Amino acid sequence: MNHFLLGIPGNIGVPVISALIGAVALWPLRRRLGTVGYALCMLPVGLLAWAIVPLLTTLTGTVMRWRVVLPGLLGYTLLVGVTGHALDRDNAPSGTSHVAAPGLAAVATVLLTAGCAWLIYVTGWSIYTVDSWSNYAMYGISIADTGAFTASMMANRALLLPALHAGVAFLGGTWTFVLYPLFAIETAALLGYAVWSTAFAGFRAWVRVCASLLTVALMITTAPFLLHSVYVHSHMVSAMYLLLAVASIWRAFESGTARIAWLTMAGIAAAGLALARPDGFAYAFVVYGVFALVWLTDESERTAAELAAMFAPPTAGAVMVMGVLVSRYGLYQAPERLGAIAAIAVAAAGPSFALLLWLLHRCLRRTRGLSPARLTLTLAALSTVALGASFLIDPERFVQAGSTWLLNLFAMGGWNRFWWFGVAVLVAALVQGSRITRAKWALPVEYAVFQFLALAVLIHGVTHPGRYGWGDSLNRVTFHVVPLLFWLAADLTASLFRRTRADEPER
Amino acid sequence: MTATLLVFGVIVLLIDISHAEDARTGNTWDEPERWWTFQGLESPGDDFTAVIPTLADVTSRYSMHIGLSVGMAAREVAGGARPQRVLYPRSLDTMLVPGRWNNGEYAPALAQFDALTGYGSAEVDYDPIVDTATVEKWATEATVLEYPWNVRAVLGSRPSGIVVLYYDPTERIVYVVPQALSPVAAGMSPPQEDSEK
Numbered sequence: 097m098n099h100f101l102l103g104i105p106g107n108i109g110v111p112v113i114s115a116l117i118g119a120v121a122l123w124p125l126r127r128r129l130g131t132v133g134y135a136l137c138m139l140p141v142g143l144l145a146w147a148i149v150p151l152l153t154t155l156t157g158t159v160m161r162w163r164v165v166l167p168g169l170l171g172y173t174l175l176v177g178v179t180g181h182a183l184d185r186d187n188a189p190s191g192t193s194h195v196a197a198p199g200l201a202a203v204a205t206v207l208l209t210a211g212c213a214w215l216i217y218v219t220g221w222s223i224y225t226v227d228s229w230s231n232y233a234m235y236g237i238s239i240a241d242t243g244a245f246t247a248s249m250m251a252n253r254a255l256l257l258p259a260l261h262a263g264v265a266f267l268g269g270t271w272t273f274v275l276y277p278l279f280a281i282e283t284a285a286l287l288g289y290a291v292w293s294t295a296f297a298g299f300r301a302w303v304r305v306c307a308s309l310l311t312v313a314l315m316i317t318t319a320p321f322l323l324h325s326v327y328v329h330s331h332m333v334s335a336m337y338l339l340l341a342v343a344s345i346w347r348a349f350e351s352g353t354a355r356i357a358w359l360t361m362a363g364i365a366a367a368g369l370a371l372a373r374p375d376g377f378a379y380a381f382v383v384y385g386v387f388a389l390v391w392l393t394d395e396s397e398r399t400a401a402e403l404a405a406m407f408a409p410p411t412a413g414a415v416m417v418m419g420v421l422v423s424r425y426g427l428y429q430a431p432e433r434l435g436a437i438a439a440i441a442v443a444a445a446g447p448s449f450a451l452l453l454w455l456l457h458r459c460l461r462r463t464r465g466l467s468p469a470r471l472t473l474t475l476a477a478l479s480t481v482a483l484g485a486s487f488l489i490d491p492e493r494f495v496q497a498g499s500t501w502l503l504n505l506f507a508m509g510g511w512n513r514f515w516w517f518g519v520a521v522l523v524a525a526l527v528q529g530s531r532i533t534r535a536k537w538a539l540p541v542e543y544a545v546f547q548f549l550a551l552a553v554l555i556h557g558v559t560h561p562g563r564y565g566w567g568d569s570l571n572r573v574t575f576h577v578v579p580l581l582f583w584l585a586a587d588l589t590a591s592l593f594r595r596t597r598a599d600e601p602e603r
Numbered sequence: 604m605t606a607t608l609l610v611f612g613v614i615v616l617l618i619d620i621s622h623a624e625d626a627r628t629g630n631t632w633d634e635p636e637r638w639w640t641f642q643g644l645e646s647p648g649d650d651f652t653a654v655i656p657t658l659a660d661v662t663s664r665y666s667m668h669i670g671l672s673v674g675m676a677a678r679e680v681a682g683g684a685r686p687q688r689v690l691y692p693r694s695l696d697t698m699l700v701p702g703r704w705n706n707g708e709y710a711p712a713l714a715q716f717d718a719l720t721g722y723g724s725a726e727v728d729y730d731p732i733v734d735t736a737t738v739e740k741w742a743t744e745a746t747v748l749e750y751p752w753n754v755r756a757v758l759g760s761r762p763s764g765i766v767v768l769y770y771d772p773t774e775r776i777v778y779v780v781p782q783a784l785s786p787v788a789a790g791m792s793p794p795q796e797d798s799e800k
Contacts, residue, residue, distance in 0.1 A: 107649045220648035226664065229654060229671070234718050237651075241685040241721035268683075270651035270675070314613065317620045326644060512619040520612035524605040585609060592606055 106267030107274035108213040110146065110260060111139065115209040117169060118142030119202040121176035126198035128184050128357035133347060135201040136289055137361050139209060139282050140340050143275075144368055145172035146263045147255050147413070151420045153243030160240045160266045176364070183356045183405065212281055213274050221326050222273035225567065228328035236261020236272060247421055250439075251430030255417050256371040257330055272328070279332040280316070280325035283339060287579050288312045290343045294350075295587040303593075311586045319512045320575050323566075330373045331575045337372060339579040341365035341383040342544050348402075349390050356405050362387065363409035370410050370443075371417065374434055375555050377442040379576070380410050382548045384449050385475055386540045391453065393471055398457050407450040414443035432559070472543050479550040486554045493561045498553060500562035501570045510566030514578075521585045522546075528588065538587045545577045545584065552576075651675055651719075656751040665702050665752075669777070670712035672754040673768065674719025676779035679748060682762025685721035690767045690782075692731040698770040698777050700753040711754075711768075711777060720766075729787050733769045733778065737786055745784055759783050 104112070118138030126134045149160065149168040158164050222228075235249050239262035249258050264272040288308040296304040315321055324332040341362045348358035362383065370380040387406050391398060418440050421428065429435040434442070487494045505515040525542045556562065556570040566572070647653035652675045658668055677689050691713070692698075699708035717724040741747055746758040753776045763781030770777055 105649055217649070220646040221644055222647065223644055224654065225659070229651075229658065230667070230715075233651060233654075234715075238718055238721070264649075269649040270678075271647060271649050271654050273647075273649065314616050318616060319619065513615045514619065516615045517612035520608040520615075524608040528605045585612065588605055589609055592609070 104267070105217060106264035106269035107217050107272060108210065109267040110263040110272075111143075111213045111275060111278050112206060112210045113169070113263075114142035114145065115139050115206045116142065117145045117173050119206060121145075121173045122180060123198075123202075124177055124181035125184055125357045125360070126202075128351075128354040129361070130351075130354070131197040131201045132289060133358075133361075134198050135205045136282070136286055137340070137344075138202070138205050139278070140336060140368060141176065141361070141364055143260065144256070144364065144371070144413075145169045147259045147371055148172045148416075150239050150243070150245035150255065150259050150262055151416055153239070154245045154424055155420050157243070159243040160262065164243075165263075165266060180357070180360065183360060183401070184354075209278070212278060216274045216277045220273070222271070222276065223323065223327045225327075225329075232257050232261050232328055233271060236263075237265045237270060240265035245420070247425040247428035247436070248430065250417065250421055251374060251428075251433035251435070253330070254371050254374045254376055256368065257333065273326070276328060276332055277325050279336050280321070283332060283336040283579055284312050284316055286336065286339050286343055287315060287582055290339070290346070290583050291586040294343075294346055295583065295590040299590070299593070307586060307590070311582050315579065315582045318514050318578070319510060320514060320578060323510065324572075324575055329572070331572055334369060334372045334376065334379070334573075335576045335579055337365045337368035338379070338382065338544070338548070338576050339583070341369060342386055342541065342580065345383070345387050345390055345406075346540070349394055356401055359387075359402055359405035360409065363406045366406070367410040367413040371413055375573075377414065377434075377439065377446075378551055378555055379548065380446060381449070382544055382551060384446065385547050386544050388449075388453055389471055389475065389540050389543055392456060392460065393467065400454065403450050403454055407447055411443075411447050411450075414440075414446065418443060472539055475543065476546065479547060483550055483554055483557075486558045489558050494557040496561040497557045497570065500564060500568065501553065501556070501574070504562070504564065504566070504568050504571040505574065508564045508566070509568065509571040517585075518581050521581055521588065524588050525584055528591070538584065538591070541580055541584045541587065545580050548577045548580075549574065652750060660703055662702065662707070665700075665707070665709040666712040667715050669700050669709055669752040669754065670715025671719065672750045672752045673711045673777060673779060674716035676748070676750045676754050676756035677716060677720050677766045679756045680758060680763055680766045680779055680781050681720075684762075685719075685723065686766045687723055687764040688766065689716060689720050689724040690727045690729075690765065691724060692768065693726055693728055697731060698768065700775055700777060708775070729767075731768060731770045733771055733786065735771075735773065737769075738771055738774075738778070741778070741780070741784060750779075753777060754779065757781065757784055 115138050118141040122129065122134055122137055122141055129137060145168070148171060149165050152164055152168045153160055156164065231253050235253060235258035239245055239249075239258060245255065245258065249255075260275055261272045264275075288311070291311045292304050292308040296307045299307070316325075324335070344358045344362035344365055348355045348362060351358060366380045366383040369383065370376040373379070384407075391402065418436065422436055422440075425436075427436040503509075505511055505518075522542075522545065525538065552570055552573045556573070560569070562568045562570055645654075645657045647657060651671070655668055655671050655675070658664070677686050678684065680686065695710045695713060698710050700710070701707075702709055713724065741757045745760075748756040748758065750756060753774075755776055755778050757778055757780045759781040761783075763783060765782035767780050767782055767785040768777060769780055769785075
């Protein structure tokens with residue numbers, strides 16, 4: 097421990113190193129992603145590098161030392177960089193940005209990350225519960241001390257956050273807190289980008305700026321967002337990766353030449369989502385569902401490379417984690433948590449889903465693309481069947497979990513009146529139907545929100561009945577869709593503007 | 604209808620801004636003893652030791668809090684890193700620290716200081732009780748740092764790989780001491796140290 101890097105505190109060192117790793121790893125894809133896209137992907141992509149380190153130390157039986165940490169971080173950087181280069185050899189620009197813009201963006205993003213991290217560090221602010229100190233903090237210190245990432249750590253808290261806490265501990269800090277507000281800043285920036293470039297695309301620049309700022313301002317002033325910005329737990333990081341994954345899928349299918357590059361980002365974000373929480377492997381299916389919805393309904397030619405870009409990163413992540421754990425601890429069991437066999441089964445369902453999509457594509461290739469509405473209904477029907485099946489496992493527990501959840505959302509869960517807004521947005525999205533010219537992206541975002549909620553209820557409905565108060569797991573997990581809800585609200589507002597011609601689009 | 608719903612939603616959010624700073628505002632369920640209780644926004648910085656006094660005041664966790672404090676003190680004695688060994692007496696229940704508000708007494712929890720010190724703790728047969736003279740000797744010959752929950756770290760002239768726990772029953776204070784300053788060091792036979800992998 098105490099491997100200080102130039103005297104920089106670990107809480108600042110880890111995010112800055114992560115941003116640097118992201119900048120270097122994504123350099124081959126910089127022109128495909130565009131300047132803003134490249135800058136926004138740097139931190140989320142770089143953070144995942146730290147997940148490699150505990151796997152290496154566990155596999156080799158060594159403690160955390162620079163001689164293990166450095167190869168781990170560099171190996172990840174090289175892996176993402178080489179894959180990006182191989183996927184996109186000509187790296188033609190997807191936008192019209194200046195040739196020096198990505199370089200400047202990389203420097204600016206690293207400096208901005210360092211500046212924000214320093215400001216957060218100076219405040220020293222955090223909120224914590226027993227999960228934070230007895231799991232995340234202690235696991236991080238323990239990994240930094242002993243190098244061992246254990247099966248119980250995986251079952252309780254998954255890999256990503258213990259690995260990041262271990263990185264901070266390795267660099268001399270014993271309490272990790274700066275990363276959490278940085279996740280929040282990244283999430284807010286991603287939402288602003290999504291609103292700017294999807295919902296309000298085609299409007300005058302000042303309208304786009306105002307709409308993006310207003311949407312972000314509304315989100316960051318809600319009680320749950322503020323809480324999770326400083327709460328040492330898995331929720332803000334999960335919300336960040338979910339938003340990045342859905343936004344990346346959108347960029348992939350809007351950008352023409354940069355499809356593979358953006359699908360790789362979606363895949364990496366899905367890996368982040370899968371490794372951020374013990375139930376993350378299941379939530380990655382929301383991303384897979386959105387991909388399926390867009391991929392199968394897209395009218396352009398579908399390729400195997402697109403499937404590989406989307407599914408390879410989360411599959412590789414799962415194989416590495418479970419491979420190391422099973423080789424070290426065997427087929428471990430975890431009472432009331434995901435044991436090795438269950439985790440492998442859920443993780444293996446990802447590539448199986450990819451195979452199913454490929455077979456579907458082969459069957460449907462003459463049709464060019466399915467009806468989005470019909471496919472959404474099919475996926476929704478499948479979710480309903482799954483929910484019904486989980487209800488039958490233990491109806492009493494399921495009803496109790498559901499009623500506790502609803503009571504928490506509207507009265508006891510610390511949301512204030514947020515879910516009145518949430519319901520208004522969801523109802524508006526459902527009822528608008530054909531009355532308003534729907535933006536192409538309303539449907540997948542709506543689907544992502546509903547699918548996530550259905551999965552969360554399914555997982556919690558069969559595991560525990562819940563508890564009253566903000567700390568209920570299902571209540572906290574529900575936060576992950578909050579940025580998507582604001583994106584949807586902005587999309588609906590833009591649709592209204594278009595319909596009423598309150599603002600004349602430029603195109 | 605869509606416009607009405609959106610305007611309604613935004614108005615609701617705007618009303619909420621006035622008390623957005625506290626997620627518990629909307630929580631009418633007051634359960635201070637539950638695991639998810641938090642004290643509110645704290646500013647402990649990056650030092651776990653500063654976190655310990657701000658942990659939620661839950662009686663059933665007092666032993667864990669004391670264990671955390673012992674663990675952080677042991678790291679300090681070892682020079683800010685994990686010690687090779689933390690030696691503790693056969694019964695930790697002899698080391699009782701007063702609780703915060705219910706007059707109870709609590710012993711340090713092994714699981715917490717063991718985890719914080721790299722799982723190298725070892726149970727040893729020795730008398731952990733120290734007298735006032737020894738405590739005064741530590742105060743004059745070494746640096747004694749205060750930790751939360753009546754825990755003190757006694758720092759030697761050099762970081763110590765082996766750390767021993769002692770207890771002052773008069774003041775009800777747990778002392779975390781380097782082996783070199785341990786009163787019974789000569790008579791103790793700690794288990795063989797593991798060489799670092």
